[in-house]
Amino acid sequence: GAVVSQHPSRVICKSGTSVKIECRSLDFQATTMFWYRQFPKKSLMLMATSNEGSKATYEQGVEKDKFLINHASLTLSTLTVTSAHPEDSSFYICSARATDGAQYFGAGTRLSVL
Amino acid sequence: GENVEQHPSTLSVQEGDSAVIKCTYSDSASNYFPWYKQELGKRPQLIIDIRSNVGEKKDQRIAVTLNKTAKHFSLHITETQPEDSAVYFCAASISHAGGTSYGKLTFGQGTILTVHP
Numbered sequence: 354g355a356v357v358s359q360h361p362s363r364v365i366c367k368s369g370t371s372v373k374i375e376c377r378s379l380d381f382q383a384t385t386m387f388w389y390r391q392f393p394k395k396s397l398m399l400m401a402t403s404n405e406g407s408k409a410t411y412e413q414g415v416e417k418d419k420f421l422i423n424h425a426s427l428t429l430s431t432l433t434v435t436s437a438h439p440e441d442s443s444f445y446i447c448s449a450r451a452t453d454g455a456q457y458f459g460a461g462t463r464l465s466v467l
Numbered sequence: 468g469e470n471v472e473q474h475p476s477t478l479s480v481q482e483g484d485s486a487v488i489k490c491t492y493s494d495s496a497s498n499y500f501p502w503y504k505q506e507l508g509k510r511p512q513l514i515i516d517i518r519s520n521v522g523e524k525k526d527q528r529i530a531v532t533l534n535k536t537a538k539h540f541s542l543h544i545t546e547t548q549p550e551d552s553a554v555y556f557c558a559a560s561i562s563h564a565g566g567t568s569y570g571k572l573t574f575g576q577g578t579i580l581t582v583h584p
Binding site for chain 1: 508
């Protein structure tokens with residue numbers, strides 16, 4: 354099956370620092386990747402759609418200058434949380450869309466901002 | 468935009484019983500409906516999906532049914548086992564022309580399934 358790799362799995366950082374999360378599709382090309390945020394015992398909240406070679410599309414209420422997305426190749430998208438603060442602490446998950454439309458998820462990144 | 472409602476929020480069954488989770492969606496243009504299983508702290512895993520050109524799909528103990536007229540779809544798990552315990556999410560999205568490009572997924576709220584030995 355399709356494999357999506359996400360790194361790092363866990364990040365602990367000080368308030369004010371920036372954190373970069375990588376999402377890679379290992380055995381398929383993904384023109385579109387998605388970034389989600391998930392709170393404990395809650396559903397996945399779409400933050401933005403990452404399109405290879407073009408600007409990301411952000412959902413309403415998501416600050417694009419806060420959450421920078423880059424999709425430089427067909428297998429890699431990155432999410433950078435800039436100047437992280439404690440309220441940014443969360444579980445961030447990426448997914449990659451295969452050519453048949455199915456989405457496969459990364460293992461997630463648990464961000465803790467002190 | 469699309470809105471997906473999922474019920475129940477929690478479901479407790481005895482091992483060997485069947486479990487049914489139901490979802491409704493609002494946008495009649497939606498035509499792709501996947502189901503994901505997420506264990507605690509793990510990634511959501513695609514377990515089955517259905518497209519609008521079929522009414523039912525089965526894969527071993529898991530089946531999904533779709534009623535486009537009523538705009539609802541359901542997940543059926545038969546002969547449940549303790550390892551089926553997890554959170555299950557339904558989702559809906561719209562396929563663009565040609566079926567090669569699918570839009571973003573809208574997720575239901577999730578169902579916590581507990582299977583007691």
